[in-house]
Amino acid sequence: MTVATKPSPQTKTRRLEQLAILVDQALERLLPDATAVPPIVHEAMRYCVLGRGKRFRPLLCLGAAEAVGAQARQALPVACALELVHTYSLVHDDLPAMDNADERRGQATCHRKFGEGNAILVGDALLTLAFEVLGRNGTPNGLEIVRIISHACGTTGLIGGQVLDLQAASHTLASAAKALTDIAQRKTAALIAASVVTGALAGGANANQVRAAQRYGQDLGLAFQLIDDMHDQDGLAAAMGVDAARDEAHKLISRAVKALEPFGRRADMLRQMADWLESTSERAPTR
Ligand code: GRG
Numbered sequence: 001m002t003v004a005t006k007p008s009p010q011t012k013t014r015r016l017e018q019l020a021i022l023v024d025q026a027l028e029r030l031l032p033d034a035t036a037v038p039p040i041v042h043e044a045m046r047y048c049v050l051g052r053g054k055r056f057r058p059l060l061c062l063g064a065a066e067a068v069g070a071q072a073r074q075a076l077p078v079a080c081a082l083e084l085v086h087t088y089s090l091v092h093d094d095l096p097a098m099d100n101a102d103e104r105r106g107q108a109t110c111h112r113k114f115g116e117g118n119a120i121l122v123g124d125a126l127l128t129l130a131f132e133v134l135g136r137n138g139t140p141n142g143l144e145i146v147r148i149i150s151h152a153c154g155t156t157g158l159i160g161g162q163v164l165d166l167q168a169a170s171h172t173l174a175s176a177a178k179a180l181t182d183i184a185q186r187k188t189a190a191l192i193a194a195s196v197v198t199g200a201l202a203g204g205a206n207a208n209q210v211r212a213a214q215r216y217g218q219d220l221g222l223a224f225q226l227i228d229d230m231h232d233q234d235g236l237a238a239a240m241g242v243d244a245a246r247d248e249a250h251k252l253i254s255r256a257v258k259a260l261e262p263f264g265r266r267a268d269m270l271r272q273m274a275d276w277l278e279s280t281s282e283r284a285p286t287r
Helices: 009-030 039-049 056-067 072-093 110-114 116-136 142-153 158-170 173-202 207-232 235-240 242-258 261-282
Strands: none
Touching: 009 056, 009 072, 009 261, 039 072, 039 110, 039 116, 056 072, 056 173, 056 207, 056 261, 072 116, 072 142, 072 158, 072 173, 110 116, 116 142, 142 158, 142 173, 158 173, 173 207, 173 235, 207 235, 207 242, 207 261, 235 242, 242 261
């Protein structure tokens, strides 16, 4: 008789690491060769995407496909497209006209290494490639996936969030938490929620499963930004106070995990992603 044993925490972590490697390998294959003409843009695209990213959004996408009973691999092209979109947003967010950042993913930002003009074009090229990848594959619900990712990138999502962020300097502290929550919903939670929903759709989700995926992704996405701000001691953490931000992140993560109940054990990878996020909040500064 074989006795079913629960996978150990180490086995589960190893699986996430292996899936992140699978994503890296797929990205490596789909990015144009660094020597292809014009080489500078291709070298820069590879430099930005293949840098030290956590692959949080691709892993959520693969986990959501698994939650609805598909093989995680079935969502791999969608997972890669999401990472390309995310990397585009980082490259543009770092530009002198936005955050004017010097470092990203432990290395010089794209514009510092390749020049501002090239960095603008790299962002454009990554976003365009993402949609080429989505158009290439025979994933179930392909058109709906394109619609959802486009919506998350647009003025209700990333771009709208960035526009509000550019205006945010004028907010008083009292209104800051509300305004910053709106920005976080758009800049961060929209793409994270889209990662979960499109992963579920790539796995053939039904309407109830899509709704549950959306609830999980939205709450997890907002918690992600709260915790990021706790680490940087700015944004929502500065406006609400670190302790209130930690409590709020904890509540959001608990509610996100509750939304996974209809999926049963098949959503364990998504539960593990939520646990991982919660554990990062414990390492943030206390005040
Ligand atoms: C669309 C013009 C335009 C600009 C982009 C949405 C946006 C505007 C930029 C996103 C940049 C940003 C700092 C968003 C907040 C979310 C966040 C903390 C991103 C960092 O994501 P991680 O921690 O990064 O997953 P890695 O490098 O691990 O992928």
